[in-house]
Amino acid sequence: MVNAAGKFGPYNQPGPERAASVTGVGHARALPGSGQSGSELVRSRIALRVRLATLIPGDRLPDVGVLADELGISEITVRRALEGMCQDGLLDRRRGRAGGTFIAPGWDAVVALLxxxxxxxxxxxxxxxxxxxxxxxxxxxxxxxxxxxxxxxxxxxxxxxxxxxxxxxxxxxxxxxxxxxxxxxxxxxxxxxxxxxxxxxxxxxxxxxxxxxxxxxxxxxxxxxxxxxxxxxxxxxxxxxxxx
CATH class of the missing domain: 1.20.120.530 (GntR ligand-binding domain-like)
Incomplete structure (x- = not known):
């Protein structure tokens, strides 16, 4: 497990330059009785980062490989989770040189529907x-x-x-x-x-x-x-x- 207080500590107070990535969110762990999957872990950790204001609408997420390494789950699981969040409207995917996966501007409105x-x-x-x-x-x-x-x-x-x-x-x-x-x-x-x-x-x-x-x-x-x-x-x- 990534040390929560170490290099990728996700819950520390933001520094002068607010982190714009989901980093160091720990390896997947299932919640008793909840049936939480790796895909659900990706969703929950991104949601927590938004609540902690280390991610805001418009911020770009790290590449899939980086997220997979941070969470200790497979790249395909992360990719499927992000695709699902894009379909839900929580994330936006943009193509091109400045492309990637971003927190959607309408994050709060979409969460209210969930x-x-x-x-x-x-x-x-x-x-x-x-x-x-x-x-x-x-x-x-x-x-x-x-x-x-x-x-x-x-x-x-x-x-x-x-x-x-x-x-x-x-x-x-x-x-x-x-x-x-x-x-x-x-x-x-x-x-x-x-x-x-x-x-x-x-x-x-x-x-x-x-x-x-x-x-x-x-x-x-x-x-x-x-x-x-x-x-x-x-x-x-x-x-x-x-x-x-």
Missing amino acids: HNEEEAASLDAFHLLLECGLVAHSSGEVPPEQLERLQALVTEMDVAEDPTRLLELEARFHLDLAETLGGSGIREFAADLLGRLCLLQPVPEPAMVRAQNRCHAELLAELGRGATDPAVRAVKAHQRARLG
Whole structure:
């Protein structure tokens, strides 16, 4: 597996020049009970990169061989996935010297047509179970300095005005939480879940994301105190805030 913090780390904060490729998204892993294929992995990881704003409409994707190497799947699987995304309207394919495969300008509108409430609810429940388990396992054993990066995200979300930035920070919080409590492998696993949810769930309103951020703050406070039950309740409260 590609190291999430290494050369191709896909979930780090963008540098001065925003990356315009899907890089280092880890090798394919099937989600339990979800039947996720390699092709679905390509879709979910591209969707997550759009949510993290390291890809935006109009950006060119890397060549098929590069994506296949990054994901640890075959080139034909990647090619089929990209073809399917082009047929759905998520990607554009252009010919010529400046050609390639690009994030479609109408990405958001197309994603809105792909929402699946039943499948999203199933994956959301699994994500909740994952985070509750990580919190219960790690509570009382997380040094305060390891929570500082998460606290910085909470603080930034408190003052962020741009809705797109809020969504990015929300996703980063859950990726960093998974890594802090479970390591880089669990971060990759959470990335699979979050990427698929980006395609299946409606985009939350800013007020909802701010309510969820209050749950983030409560979770970090309880983790810092080593209070397992209140920390787990904060994770559950986060989901209730999203469900309204």
